[in-house]
Amino acid sequence: MSTRPVPSAQADHFVHDRLPPPGQWPELRFDRPELQLPDQVNAVQALFERALAAGHGDRPLLRSDERTLSYAQAQAEVNRIANALTGELGLVPGNRVLLRGGNSVAMALAWLATVQAGLIAVATMPLLRAKELGAIIAKAQPSLALCDVKLQDELRAALAADPDHAGMPLRVFNTGGTDGSQSLEALAARQPERATPCPTAATDIALLAFTSGTTGTPKAAVHTHRDVLAACETWPRHVLRATPEDIVLGSPPLAFTFGLGGLLVFPMWAGASVYFPSIPYTPEAMVQLIGRVGATICYTAPTFYRQMAPFAQRHGIGRLRISVSAGEGLPDATRQLWKDATGLEMLDGIGATEMFHIFISSPPEAVRRGAIGQVVPGYQARVVGDDGQPLPIGEVGKLAVIGPTGCKYLDEPRQTQYVKGGWNYPGDAFSQDADGYFFYQARTDDMIITAGYNVAGPEVEATLLLHPAVAECGVVGKPDDERGQIVVAYVVLKPGEAADAAQVKALQDHVKQHMAPYKYPREVVFVTTLPRTETGKLQRFALRQQAHQNP
Incomplete structure (x- = not known):
């Protein structure tokens, strides 16, 4: 990388103008040969060119039961969509495109085309409701929405509720040819299969990845084209070590950076292929699909x-x-149960939306029981005290990470909570042994992680408080063998309201109707008072203690 800055190719500076002040940015380190990336690079163009240069043009990239696209065929489809976005729909580099869809070939093509065209991908979880989508729209200010035809109702409701975006263009995909000339597929079919990728600077923005913080207010992590490619050169290169013969499948949505990396970007970097199912995964269905499609990862x-x-x-x-x-x-x-059933040592890892992907992990041959792993080459990590100074081996403290990717939030005062002195603080408590293995202890904030989904306790509280029977409530996570944690709500009812099973169901249904269903409290505990400080602040730590003591 040179020291001469490359000018941005993004004419719409909305995101650039809302980045944190440079003094609040993370320090980025590119101190390995593979991290010497060009100053002018388009991540999608680079991934396709890497595959084609390696002779993978005719190898499969995107697979489903309905169709399989080779790298060359996928590139042609991406070019058509990119031409439609910038030509027929008139978008300019830097515009945000909201993407809503489950994992599918069409969703993957739409994401790749958006980023190749110099636009900024804003992928959203399929389970989000209109209210949650509305908060993302208000923050990201997209110019266009691309939506799976089966998921358009909540999105249309969100747009209708927002006067500033009620008229925003929306194009559906996965229509099966039933939506006439205005579907994304129909628009793309009218375009040439060659396109000139936007000549983005490495520091131009590729995506906004939304994460729900402890207050429930959506935070948008900003990632550049360089971030995407730098992530490919760390965990995938040194730990995963996929090959062109690999077939990848999995459950994390492409709207999660865990899913985006694992089920699209990293397979492309390796020359591998990805299988997207046409039906929702169940545990048995996933096992059967692994066998049927020959999945290797x-x-x-x-x-x-x-x-x-x-x-x-x-x-x-x-x-x-x-x-x-x-x-x-x-x-x-769980690791041992899986190993006993399959003979495979699980590849564990911890990452963060803010960091794009995994930064602590060990390959199967280097696993240490109880540990997540060692720091991934390209990153540095340490366990620190409240003063930011490293703690002695074995002591529990806050995890701090630095490397080629880091946290830059969009228009977010909480930037200084995540980045301190150039280091990223993901909000996890860890200890470290003398051999550099990191042992996870707990979250250091109010985030509940249940079955892989992040749930902000205060966000669920706010929804419960909208129910006419609820006077007060506190929501925390409770340890659970099956789901890691479950959401538990401690509820103070208004006078005259019945604390019975019917009330529990009513409150659970209320949350499901207003939020993504996975956020609903699986347990509701009726109490007469909630623990609070002298100033009236809810003491969630006291509720967590109560949840731990009452399995």
Whole structure:
């Protein structure tokens, strides 16, 4: 990399203008040969060119039961969509494009085309409701929405509720040819299959990845084209070590950076292929698909592996050679259960949306029981005290990480909570042994991680408080063998309201109707008072203690 800055190719500076002040940015380190990336680079163009230069043009990239696209065919489809976005739809580099869809070939093509065109991808979780989508729209200010035809209702409701975006263009995909001339596929079909990728600077923005923080207010992590490529040169190169012969499948949505990396970007970098199912995964269905499609790498959360284990023992796992676990803490009991069922040592890791992907992990041959792993080459990590200074070996403290990717939030005062002195603080408590293995202890904030999903307790509280029967409430995570944690709500009812099973169901249904269903409290505990400080602040730590003491 040179020291001469390359001018931005993004004419719309909305995101650039809302980055934190440079003094609040993380320090980025590119101190390995493979991290010497060009100052002018388009991540999608670079991934396709890498594959084609290696002779993979005719190899499969995107697979489903309906169709399989080679690298060359996928590039042609991406070019058509990119031409439609910038030509027929008139978008300019730097505009945000909201993407809403489950994992599918069409969703992957839409993401690749958006980024190749110099636009900024804003992928959203399929389970989000209109209210949650509305908050993302208000923050990202997209110019266009691309949506799976089956998921458009909540998005249309979100747009209708926002006067500033009610008229925003929306194009659907995965229509099966039933939506006439305005579907994304129909628009793309009218375009040439050659396109000139936007000549983005390495520091131009590729995506906004939304994460729900402890207050429930959405935070958008900003990632550049260089971030995407730098992530490919760390964990995938040194730990995962995928090959062109690999077939990858898994459950994390492409809207998660865990899914985006594992199920699209990293396979492209390796010349591998990805299988996207046409039906929702169940534990048994995933095991059967692994065998049927010859999958060799699987990504999912520990909860799912635990549920898959008996089916893996019954049906076998075919050619599977790597099982990647991330998204929540991996209990050793789950690791051993999976190993007993399959003979495979699970590949564990911890990453963060803010960092793009995994930064602590060990390959299967270097696993140490109870540990997540060692720091991934390209990153540095340490366990520090409240003063930011490293703690002695074995002591529990805050995890601090630095490397070629880091946290830059969009228009967010909480930037200084995540980045301190150039180091990133993901919000996890860890200890480290003398050999450099990191042992996860707990979250240091109010985030609940249940079955791989992040749930902000205060966000669920706010929804419960909208119910006419609720006077006060506090929401925390409770340890659970199956899901890692479950959401538990401690509720003070208004006078005259019945504290019975019917009320529990009413409150659970209320949350499901207003939020993504995975956020609902699986347990509701009725109490007469909540623990608070003298100034009236809710003491969630006291509720967590109560949840731990009452299994």
